[in-house]
Amino acid sequence: MTATPVIVAIDGPAGTGKSSTSKAVASRLGLGFLDTGAQYRAMTWWMLAHGVDVNDPAKVAAAAGEPDIVSGTDPLGPTITVDGEDVSGPIRSQEVSAAVSAVSAVPEVRAVITALQRSIAAAAPTGIVAEGRDIGTTVLPDADVKIFLTASPEVRAARRSAELKGKDAAGLAATQAALLKRDAADSARKASPLAKAADAIEVDTSELTLEQVIQCVVTLIEERRRR
Numbered sequence: 614m615t616a617t618p619v620i621v622a623i624d625g626p627a628g629t630g631k632s633s634t635s636k637a638v639a640s641r642l643g644l645g646f647l648d649t650g651a652q653y654r655a656m657t658w659w660m661l662a663h664g665v666d667v668n669d670p671a672k673v674a675a676a677a678g679e680p681d682i683v684s685g686t687d688p689l690g691p692t693i694t695v696d697g698e699d700v701s702g703p704i705r706s707q708e709v710s711a712a713v714s715a716v717s718a719v720p721e722v723r724a725v726i727t728a729l730q731r732s733i734a735a736a737a738p739t740g741i742v743a744e745g746r747d748i749g750t751t752v753l754p755d756a757d758v759k760i761f762l763t764a765s766p767e768v769r770a771a772r773r774s775a776e777l778k779g780k781d782a783a784g785l786a787a788t789q790a791a792l793l794k795r796d797a798a799d800s801a802r803k804a805s806p807l808a809k810a811a812d813a814i815e816v817d818t819s820e821l822t823l824e825q826v827i828q829c830v831v832t833l834i835e836e837r838r839r840r
């Protein structure tokens with residue numbers, strides 16, 4: 614018996630555990646995994662590497678079709694390349710983090726990346742867990758399961774700091790400030806902002822362990838599959 618592919622959308626602001634949760638859920642259920650933030654970061658990395666002024670939306674729009682961004686969707690070893698180059702390290706730099714909201718607010722960038730995301734989801738043989746900001750609202754509005762993860766700003770900053778380990782010279786307060794600034798920009802932009810879909814299930818992860826969040830999402834997907 615071949616099961617119908619299952620499409621899962623996981624959205625929410627930075628530091629809510631979207632990536633860790635999505636990867637683990639995909640691997641337990643045998644689904645693909647797509648980190649859509651990594652694609653916006655890859656686009657931003659390319660713009661910076663090619664000297665495009667990221668604060669000039671017209672220049673960013675004109676170049677949006679140029680980079681060839683390829684995402685590998687194995688949850689045990691996701692990959693991201695731009696024009697054949699592995700950029701999984703450089704896309705996490707502070708330089709890219711500081712510029713990614715401006716680049717991802719440009720409609721032409723969103724059009725290119727949204728089309729890429731839809732083609733990846735459609736080609737996933739068993740289905741996919743896609744995580745980001747606008748997956749349930751814009752990219753995959755017909756997803757079988759939509760989850761919106763939240764957590765308090767303090768918890769999110771602490772998680773992001775722990776993730777950055779020794780690399781975070783800025784400290785907790787600066788991490789929290791940068792994170793809130795990025796969320797505000799991502800929520801306020803005109804083109805498909807960070808938003809909870811009306812039919813998404815909201816899970817506040819502030820008081821939950823990662824394992825509890827994973828279990829919660831796995832249960833929601835299994836319930837949906839039984840129906």
Ligand code: DC
Binds near residue numbers: 713747748
């Ligand atoms: O998930 P992340 O923090 O790596 O995402 C980086 C940025 O990419 C985020 O600040 C906004 C943008 N993004 C987006 O606009 N839409 C998505 N679906 C995912 C990310």
